[in-house]
Every structure is written in structure tokens, then in C-alpha cells.
Amino acid sequence: MSLAELICPAGTPAALRTAVDAGADAVYCGFQDATNARNFPGLNFTPDELAASVTYAHGKGAKVLLALNTYPPAGKVDLWRQAADTGARLGVDAFIVADMGVADYIARTHPGVRLHLSVQAAASSPEAIRYYCQNFGVKRVVLPRILTIPEIREIRKEIPCEIETFIFGNHGLMVEGRCSLTNYLTGQSTNMDGVCSPASDVEYKRHEDGSMSSQLAGFTIDCFGADEKAGYPTICKGRYTAPHRPEGYYAFEEPVSLNLSRLLPDLIDAGVHAFKIEGRQRSKSYVRGVVSAFRQAVDDIRAGREANIADLVALTEGQKQTQGAFETKKWR
Amino acid sequence: MSARPDTLPRASGPGMSTLARLSCLMVQPILTRVVRRIAKRHPSLFARLGPHQGTDFVIDAVELPFALHLRPDPQALLFRAVPRDATPEAGATIRGKFMLLLELVDSEEDGDAAFFSRDLEVTGDTEAVVRLRNALDDVDGSIAEETAEMFGPPGRAILARLRRAYPT
Amino acid sequence: MAVSDMTKLTLGPIAYHWSAEARRDFYARIADEAPIDEVYLGEVICSKRAPFHEVDLPATIERLERGGKRVILSTLAEVMLKRERKATADLAAMDSPEIEINNAAGLFARGKRPHRIGPFMNAYNEATIAWMAGQGATHVCLPAEMPGPAIATAAATARDLGLGVEVQVFGRASLAVSARCYHARAHGRTKDNCQFVCEEDADGMPLRTTDDHPILRVNGIQTQSESYIDLLPEAGQMVAVGITHLRLMPQAVDMVAVATTFRELLNGGRNVAEAEATLRQTCDGISFSNGFYHSQAGYRRIAAAAAG
Numbered sequence A: 001m002s003l004a005e006l007i008c009p010a011g012t013p014a015a016l017r018t019a020v021d022a023g024a025d026a027v028y029c030g031f032q033d034a035t036n037a038r039n040f041p042g043l044n045f046t047p048d049e050l051a052a053s054v055t056y057a058h059g060k061g062a063k064v065l066l067a068l069n070t071y072p073p074a075g076k077v078d079l080w081r082q083a084a085d086t087g088a089r090l091g092v093d094a095f096i097v098a099d100m101g102v103a104d105y106i107a108r109t110h111p112g113v114r115l116h117l118s119v120q121a122a123a124s125s126p127e128a129i130r131y132y133c134q135n136f137g138v139k140r141v142v143l144p145r146i147l148t149i150p151e152i153r154e155i156r157k158e159i160p161c162e163i164e165t166f167i168f169g170n171h172g173l174m175v176e177g178r179c180s181l182t183n184y185l186t187g188q189s190t191n192m193d194g195v196c197s198p199a200s201d202v203e204y205k206r207h208e209d210g211s212m213s214s215q216l217a218g219f220t221i222d223c224f225g226a227d228e229k230a231g232y233p234t235i236c237k238g239r240y241t242a243p244h245r246p247e248g249y250y251a252f253e254e255p256v257s258l259n260l261s262r263l264l265p266d267l268i269d270a271g272v273h274a275f276k277i278e279g280r281q282r283s284k285s286y287v288r289g290v291v292s293a294f295r296q297a298v299d300d301i302r303a304g305r306e307a308n309i310a311d312l313v314a315l316t317e318g319q320k321q322t323q324g325a326f327e328t329k330k331w332r
Numbered sequence B: 001m002s003a004r005p006d007t008l009p010r011a012s013g014p015g016m017s018t019l020a021r022l023s024c025l026m027v028q029p030i031l032t033r034v035v036r037r038i039a040k041r042h043p044s045l046f047a048r049l050g051p052h053q054g055t056d057f058v059i060d061a062v063e064l065p066f067a068l069h070l071r072p073d074p075q076a077l078l079f080r081a082v083p084r085d086a087t088p089e090a091g092a093t094i095r096g097k098f099m100l101l102l103e104l105v106d107s108e109e110d111g112d113a114a115f116f117s118r119d120l121e122v123t124g125d126t127e128a129v130v131r132l133r134n135a136l137d138d139v140d141g142s143i144a145e146e147t148a149e150m151f152g153p154p155g156r157a158i159l160a161r162l163r164r165a166y167p168t
Numbered sequence C: 001m002a003v004s005d006m007t008k009l010t011l012g013p014i015a016y017h018w019s020a021e022a023r024r025d026f027y028a029r030i031a032d033e034a035p036i037d038e039v040y041l042g043e044v045i046c047s048k049r050a051p052f053h054e055v056d057l058p059a060t061i062e063r064l065e066r067g068g069k070r071v072i073l074s075t076l077a078e079v080m081l082k083r084e085r086k087a088t089a090d091l092a093a094m095d096s097p098e099i100e101i102n103n104a105a106g107l108f109a110r111g112k113r114p115h116r117i118g119p120f121m122n123a124y125n126e127a128t129i130a131w132m133a134g135q136g137a138t139h140v141c142l143p144a145e146m147p148g149p150a151i152a153t154a155a156a157t158a159r160d161l162g163l164g165v166e167v168q169v170f171g172r173a174s175l176a177v178s179a180r181c182y183h184a185r186a187h188g189r190t191k192d193n194c195q196f197v198c199e200e201d202a203d204g205m206p207l208r209t210t211d212d213h214p215i216l217r218v219n220g221i222q223t224q225s226e227s228y229i230d231l232l233p234e235a236g237q238m239v240a241v242g243i244t245h246l247r248l249m250p251q252a253v254d255m256v257a258v259a260t261t262f263r264e265l266l267n268g269g270r271n272v273a274e275a276e277a278t279l280r281q282t283c284d285g286i287s288f289s290n291g292f293y294h295s296q297a298g299y300r301r302i303a304a305a306a307a308g
Helices: A013-021 A047-059 A077-090 A100-109 A126-136 A149-158 A181-186 A261-270 A284-302 B016-041 B044-054 B098-105 B111-116 B126-137 B143-150 B152-165 C020-033 C050-054 C057-066 C082-092 C104-110 C126-134 C148-161 C182-186 C235-241 C255-266 C272-282
Strands: A005-009 A026-029 A063-068 A094-097 A114-117 A140-142 A162-170 A202-206 A212-216 A219-224 A239-242 A245-250 A257-259 A274-277 B057-061 B067-071 B078-082 B092-096 B121-124 C008-011 C038-041 C070-074 C098-101 C115-117 C137-141 C164-177 C205-209 C214-219 C222-230 C245-248
Touching: A005 A013, A005 A284, A013 A026, A013 A047, A013 A284, A026 A047, A047 A063, A047 A077, A063 A077, A077 A100, A094 A100, A100 A114, A100 A126, A100 C126, A114 A126, A126 A149, A126 C082, A126 C104, A149 A162, A149 A261, A162 A261, A162 A284, A181 A212, A181 C164, A202 B121, A202 B126, A219 A239, A219 C205, A239 C214, A261 A284, A274 A284, A284 B111, B016 B044, B016 B078, B016 B143, B044 B126, B057 B098, B057 B126, B092 B098, B092 B126, B098 B111, B098 B126, B098 B143, B098 B152, B121 B126, B143 B152, C008 C255, C020 C038, C020 C050, C020 C057, C020 C255, C038 C057, C057 C070, C082 C098, C082 C104, C098 C104, C098 C137, C104 C115, C126 C137, C126 C148, C137 C245, C148 C164, C148 C235, C164 C235, C164 C255, C182 C205, C182 C214, C235 C255, C245 C255, C255 C272
Parallel strands: A005 A026, A005 A274, A026 A063, A063 A094, A094 A114, A114 A140, A140 A162, A162 A274, B057 B092, C008 C038, C008 C245, C038 C070, C070 C098, C098 C115, C115 C137, C137 C164, C164 C245
Antiparallel strands: A162 A257, A202 A212, A212 A219, A239 A245, A239 C205, B057 B067, B067 B078, B092 B121, C164 C222, C205 C214, C214 C222
């Protein structure tokens, strides 16, 4: 029987407390450096803040998962090792890792702390997942957002660890941990620096007609008409032209968010152990709204009641939501 | 929540300039007290601003007769009302309806959501805005209410009236 | 002066859906004419394409080996479906030729038997390379986005462990892979009903920004750089820090000419300026980039600080 844990984002100590108070079973967070994949300006935790946050969370029965889910470039591995040492000293409940060298270090140095395999490791088959379980003692895998529910059910039968899936938030299109799009335009790497469309390279421009264009490092990513909803200035959500699409189209994906609230019972039935809410870069308001809504939904399902999920569409990118690959493989 | 910030009625027109200047003079003492108090109570805010403590933010609440100019330098805090025709060259400009901006400060609204819906407009240095947002978001409690408290029962009454006047 | 006539030139696997006939002709010419030491074969991007050229594989291997090339078989970068899992396991079971693994599913199947690590495996650092070496890796191809200083440190580690170490020096960079097929999407189809429309774009489908700047190339589930990586001016530095293999990715240009240019630089027959001028002629109308190597935006072309 799955426990349907709710795993919630925290970009700041205040957001962490908000998530815990709203009913998170666990929160995930990172340090203020390249060791995690949301290395955004003004976001994340100092070691002192993490210490206080672990105390707060544990006091209320919630776990703290530390994201160390980027790939250290050669010559800089010590930063990741020190982050793991600090996390272990402060009593985090698990590390979320992607890099094999980092996983190996933690497995040898901090064998008492659980290892979760980040979505950044892009393990999308039973064999890949078993590789990490067998070699590093991984206890849980965060699955890429590319699998259908029947596929997840099949994977569950063949792996010795728990499954965590995303249920809400940014709808990543590219295989995580294999994307250098941001680095191609900005010189900052998602894998090595933990950034995605860094704010320092983003510029919004208003035009006379009320439209607004978003640029990344001088490249136009999209232009929203006066009445269009907007999205993040990420390359994979941009509008481009192709030889037979001269009008411009969303070549990869429209600005849209993942929302699996209606599929929760099916995911539980398929053997998903934990539900992850994306959005460490979002506000306390988002955390409060989304976590409370899913807390209620999961509690209803556990109690055998019909889940009545609040409408979360206002919080979604482009104010549109999708069930993505989880619903149908036609998405591919 | 469909009106675009720039299609809203703007406080402008003949005679507005004098009115704007008078309004600025009236609110300035309040603004100075507010920002000093917040800075004193939430010092960790400045660490999250990082290199943008010296950035000039222009906060443009479209219905107000003036804009707000914030430079969150802990050594020389600046928060002042400026007539729109005399705003400084901004490192970053944040524009939206007054009540939305107030709710963003208090994390009652989500900044990204307001941006997606086009109710919030950001121009200039995007990183500065992201840092300011994250710094404010790490503040527990309501800055609006703290501010209202500073002015006792009249302050609380004004805030309550504002909230009623702008149902969201 | 020779940069190094010991350095191996390799030809990466064809990323695109070239027809079986085009592939046969291509490899016949490579076998006979290209000064290339090692050739990677196999479908890395889309498992749906594999049946079109699998039948020719034994003959292609034989043809290349007869031409004096060492052949290595590359596994899929993305492994999710049954047929992808089986293809990966089948390759991992082979004793020869060598295999290059691009997905952890392949590592699992291979166990501790010798193998090469492909560019999709994210071997970014010395700790990971050491781990992989302990599991049977004999050779590692670094990710295309790695900057010069990290390449140097990784090369030193690989050398100490006795591993070959490889960097892509020519061709479009792989920037992303996805479960969704963007070629199919561009034509209003799904991946399952793609009708192999990717075959129309031998060098990838160009995407331009809405204000008409070329930016990316679509190749099925893969997104590539618009520019070709060209690290010819940096080849000398890389050889000096211990890179043993330089990888050329097959593009829709005269790859024999490309290989010849790199070979002439390596054996001292031409200097960097001459070789670079020839390469530009071969790739007329194509933009070159080396930003990743210089810790800059990948699309950028940074003037060589030190001629190799």
C-alpha cells in the first residue's frame, strides 16, 4: 500500500515553514550555490537557515530532503562533497542526487542518510533505476515526466525502490539532466551551474500595441499579444519558425503546467509512493495554495472519499494545464 | 483580473502634476518610517538582495498619483514617492494595480501567476526583480499589517477599507 | 610541427535519419577515403529508425574494418520502451565490436565487462569518471558543453586511470533530448504516427526566432545547436592536456574533407589558419561555434587566444 507522501518545494525558510504548516509530509530544498538545480538569485538556504529549518520541520513531523541534483564539472567536486557533509551534519532526511560521483561519495561517506535519485538522472527504465539501486543503495527514484501510468505500473513491478512522480508545476519537456539549451544561449549550464533561463539574461520588452516580448541573452523567445497569457522565458517554451511553419509555433511545448490532481487515485494504484510538487522558485502564496489543495485531496483519497481538488489553474504557467504524458502517449 | 496594467485609468492630466507633487510630500514621512521599520525587523532581507541592494526600483501602482522609488541599500535606505514625470532612471520597474502589488509584498498573491496573467509587468533588470521578490517572500507575516499597526487603529482601518475597495 | 600524429580521429554515430542507401554510400566513402581511426555506428536518437539500417550493419562493420577503421557500436540515449530496453540489452551482450553506452540501462546490462562511456552519460567530473572506470569503462566521451579547464582536469584523471578520453570537435552539439518528437509535432503528427518525416532533414530541421535569427535544429526527439562546434583551433590545447580522441559528428557536408583537414592539422601538414580556412570552405554557409569550450554561451565563436 502506497503512503502517498506529499513532497513540497521550499525556496526560502519562510516557504519551508509555509509548506510544513500546509501539510507537507516532506519538503525539498537546496543551498545557495550550484549544487542544486534551482540556483536562482535570492533563493535557497544558508547552512544556518537549513539548520533552523530542519529543526522546524522535524518538530512538526515533516522530513527535509536536500537537493544535490546537479553535475559537478571536473575540478569543482569538493563543493558538492562539502554540501553533502553539511546536510548530513544538519540531519537532513535524504539527499536527492543525479551525478554518479556524488552518489558514490554519499553512499560511502554518509551511508546512514537515504539517497533519492533525482529526475535529473533521467532514469526512465527499470534497468537504469536498478543500476542506481544496486550501486548506490538508492531508496527512491523521481521519475521523468515522460511516462504513462501503465508504464509506471510496469516499472514499479521491476524495481526494488520507491517511486516519486511530479503531480503539479512546471512541465519539463526535455529529458532532465540532458539539457544544455540554456548554456547554448547564456553560457550558464543547467547541469553544472543549476540554472535555467537565468534572470540576469532575461529581458521583457513592452511594445506600443500592448504586446510583450521575452528575450533570453538577446534571442527572442516569445512575444505575447496584449490578450495572451504569458509563460516562463525558457527556450523549450518558445515560439519559433520552421521552413513550413513560417507563422511561428510552439516547436516544443506551449506555456502550460502539469496538473495531475484528477489522476491521483490512478497513480496511487499504480504504486507511486510519493507525489512531488514543483516550484522552489515560486512564492509562499503558491506553496500555501498548492500544498493545501493536494493535502486535502490526498487525505480524501486515503479516507476513501472522492477528492475534490480546488481549481489551481490560476497558478499555472500560461494559465493552462495538462496531464502530459501521464494521460496518453499521444503527448509524445 | 483581465484589465491590463496600461489600460487602467491613469492618474494624469492637467493639474495632476501639482497634485502629484503634493501627494508625494504628504506620504513621504510615512514611507520613510515604513521602510526603516521593515529593514530593522527583517535584516535577512538584504542578504537575498545581494548585489541589487544598490539598484533603483520603480514601483508603479497604476492608480496612484505618483510612483514609488525604492533603493534597498541598508546603509542608505531610500523609499520615496516621486511624480511620474520625475522618476529616476530605473534599474527595474514593477507595475500593476496597487492592491496586487500590496498582496505580492505580503505573498498573498504569487508573482509568477500575476506575471502569467499579465496583471504584473516587469521591465529592466529581471534578476533585480527576482531577488527583491525572493527577499520579500522570505519575510514571515504581513508587511501591510505591520505597516498598518504602526499607525494604530486609523492604520488598521485604512488597510481594511483598502481591502474592501479592491476585492480580489 | 605536428600537433600529434598519435591522436585518434573518430567519427560519431549519425544523428539523423539518413536513408539506408545514403548511409551505405557514406560509410563506403569513409572506409576508403577518410583519415579516420575509429567509427561509431548505431542509432542513438530514435529507436523507430533502427530497423531501416540494422540489416546493413554487419556489412558496414566489415567494410569499415577492411578500410582499417576500428568500429564501436553506440547504444540509444533514451531507453524507455520495451524495444529500446531490448535493443540496449542486446548490444550490451555482444563481445565484439566494442560498445559505447549512452544510458544507465546499458551500464546495468553490461555489468563490469569493458565498455566505452558515451557523451549522453554525463561524465562531467573526476569522481564520476573514476567510478565508471571501476565498473569497467575503458574510454569516456565528455559532454559537449564542458569548458576547457574541466576538460583538462577530466583528461588528467582519465590518463591516470588508463582510460581513453574523447571530445567532440566538429558538428552540431546535442543540446537536449525529449520523449516527444518535435519533427512529428512540427508536422502535426505524434511520435507513434510520425511517418518518418525526419528523413526530410539530413542536417536537422532549422528553427528561427520569430525575429528571424537562426537558433536551433530539430532532429526527431533531439534538439541540436544551429552552429557546428568547431574546435579545430583548440585541438592543440586539447591534445596537450591529454585528450586522446577527437570526435567529428557526421553532418550533411563533405565529411571526408572535414576529416582530412583535421588529420592534416594533427600531423603537421597545415597550420591552424590554413586548416580553419579549408574547413570554412567545406562548410560554406554554416556558422561555427566554440563558446562551450571557452566557458561562454555555446553559440559564440571566440577568437583563439593561443594558436595550437
